Amino acid sequence: MNNVRKKSWILWLGWSATAVLLIVGLAVNEGEKTSLAIVIGLAPLIGAQLALGSPDVLTSVRQWLNNTKRPLMHTAGGIVTLYLIASLLNGRFDPYAAVIFGVGAFAALGALRQVQRGQPGLTWVDVAVWLLLWIPFDLRWNYELWGGPDGFAYNWWAVMVSVTAVLGWGVFRGWPDFGYRLVPRWRDIGVTLILTVIFFVIVVPIGLAIDFLTFPPTATVSVTAVLAQAVGLILTVAIPEELFFRGILLHGLDKMMSKRWLPLLISAAAFGLMHWNNAGDLTTQIAYASLAALAGIFYGLAYRRTGNNLLATVLLHTLVDLIWRFAFQ
Numbered sequence: 001m002n003n004v005r006k007k008s009w010i011l012w013l014g015w016s017a018t019a020v021l022l023i024v025g026l027a028v029n030e031g032e033k034t035s036l037a038i039v040i041g042l043a044p045l046i047g048a049q050l051a052l053g054s055p056d057v058l059t060s061v062r063q064w065l066n067n068t069k070r071p072l073m074h075t076a077g078g079i080v081t082l083y084l085i086a087s088l089l090n091g092r093f094d095p096y097a098a099v100i101f102g103v104g105a106f107a108a109l110g111a112l113r114q115v116q117r118g119q120p121g122l123t124w125v126d127v128a129v130w131l132l133l134w135i136p137f138d139l140r141w142n143y144e145l146w147g148g149p150d151g152f153a154y155n156w157w158a159v160m161v162s163v164t165a166v167l168g169w170g171v172f173r174g175w176p177d178f179g180y181r182l183v184p185r186w187r188d189i190g191v192t193l194i195l196t197v198i199f200f201v202i203v204v205p206i207g208l209a210i211d212f213l214t215f216p217p218t219a220t221v222s223v224t225a226v227l228a229q230a231v232g233l234i235l236t237v238a239i240p241e242e243l244f245f246r247g248i249l250l251h252g253l254d255k256m257m258s259k260r261w262l263p264l265l266i267s268a269a270a271f272g273l274m275h276w277n278n279a280g281d282l283t284t285q286i287a288y289a290s291l292a293a294l295a296g297i298f299y300g301l302a303y304r305r306t307g308n309n310l311l312a313t314v315l316l317h318t319l320v321d322l323i324w325r326f327a328f329q
Contacts, residue, residue, distance in 0.1 A: 005064070008057040016047030022231060023152075038152050041086025045079070045159045046235060052166050053182025053311075062171045072113070075167045076105040079160060086156070087147025097145045108132055109168050117174035122252035129168065133161045134244050138274055158236035165243050178251045179308040180243065188312040191305045196319050199298045203291060204328070212287040213328040221326050229325065230318060238317040239310075245271045245296065246303040247310050264304075268296030295320055 020043045052058050065071040080102045087093040108129050115125050136142040137157045146153040169175045207213030245267050253263030272293025279288045298320075299313045306312040 004056050004060045008051065008054075008060045011051040011054060011057055012044075012047045014047075015050040016043045019043040019046035019050075022046070022235075025228065035090065035149055037086045037089035038149050038156075040089065041082050041148050042152060042156050042159065044082060045156070045163055048163050049159050049166075049235065049239065050182065052163070052170070053180060055181055055183065058166070058170055058180065059176075061167075062174075062176075065167075065171050071172070072106055072110055075171075076102075076109045076164075079105050079164065083147070083160075090148050092147040094145075094147060097147065101145050104132065105164065108164060109172060112168040113172040115173055117172075118176075119174075120255035122249075122256060126169075126173070126248070126252060130244065130248060133164060137161050137240075139277070155232075155236050158240045162240045162243055165240075165248065169248055175251070177308060178247045179303065179310040180247060181309050182239075182311050182314070184311060185306075185309075188306050188309060188315065191302050191312050192315040192319065195298050195302050195305075195316055196323075199295065199316075199320060200323065203294065207287075207291065207328065210287050212284070212291065213324075215328055217327050217329060219326050219329055226322065226326060230322060233318045233321050234314060237321065238314040241271070241274075242299060242303075242310050242313040242317055245274075246299055246313050247308075250300050250303060251308060264297060264300045267300055268293045271296035271299070 020039055023039055023042055023046075052061065065074060068074060080098075083101055084093070084098060087098065111125050111129050115123055140154075142157060143153045146156060148156060166180050169178055170180055204213065208215060249270060250263055250267040253266055254260075257263050272289040272291075272295075275292040276285050276289045279285045295317075299317055302312040302316045303310065
């Protein structure tokens with residue numbers, strides 16, 4: 001057990017150090033000024049987001065927190081501390097916003113800790129915490145609570161809600177099989193590639209016919225641009241969205257319903273509806289939400305085909321967004 005715990009710390013420190021490089025690169029790419037506030041506030045969270053993707057690390061953290069006397073202080077307290085450091089270093093500390101964020105973080109994890117451990121399916125507590133974490137982030141309601149650099153508000157919240165959800169459902173809620181596994185397997189890659197091809201064979205003719213997709217593309221394609229987009233998509237789009245809509249929503253519904261198609265459709269429809277506000281006019285909104293819902297079905301299939309493994313859905317989601325941005329926009 002000591003070796004596993006040592007591995008956990010090493011992975012966290014290693015990914016956190018890597019995250020510093022990613023943050024600097026992202027700042028340069030977006031014309032933002034890298035500050036100590038964002039490095040300290042975001043890098044450890046990215047390190048936790050990626051380290052927890054190791055089954056050994058997640059198991060070790062689960063056992064440690066289940067045996068410690070103050071698990072909420074180590075989890076919610078740690079997240080709040082990083083939030084406060086970023087706000088103070090950036091010179092934008094707001095005590096009112098800090099209290100709102102702190103109470104929200106402790107309430108979310110504390111509520112999930114009170115649910116019977118390992119209880120299958122979604123409870124009303126699960127639904128309430130899901131909404132508390134996801135909706136303010138998705139609709140950008142919580143941007144005013146962020147005290148760090150403005151250009152990193154979305155990135156910080158995306159990683160924060162991911163880490164909170166993994167700790168909440170993977171540790172306190174006791175869902176060991178909800179699939180937060182970021183260690184690649186050949187099956188994950190194979191399923192991802194097959195479903196990517198099938199998805200675009202279906203979607204490209206539809207998208208071109210309704211003028212949602214554009215060809216030839218207008219975006220400038222370069223290896224650097226693709227890699228930068230891929231890293232950003234994985235950390236701030238694919239992981240949080242797949243965690244919430246497949247790892248929690250689809251997984252929870254699967255435990256409650258005997259008809260396999262119904263949870264898949266519900267989670268896909270919810271995923272599509274989430275994209276409604278991403279477009280301007282009504283026609284584009286309908287097209288965007290419909291195609292996103294179709295993509296949600298494919299992501300759900302990838303999740304199931306790999307034994308409830310989120311990595312396959314993360315990879316598929318990233319590939320779909322990359323191909324769309326560089327080949328059909």
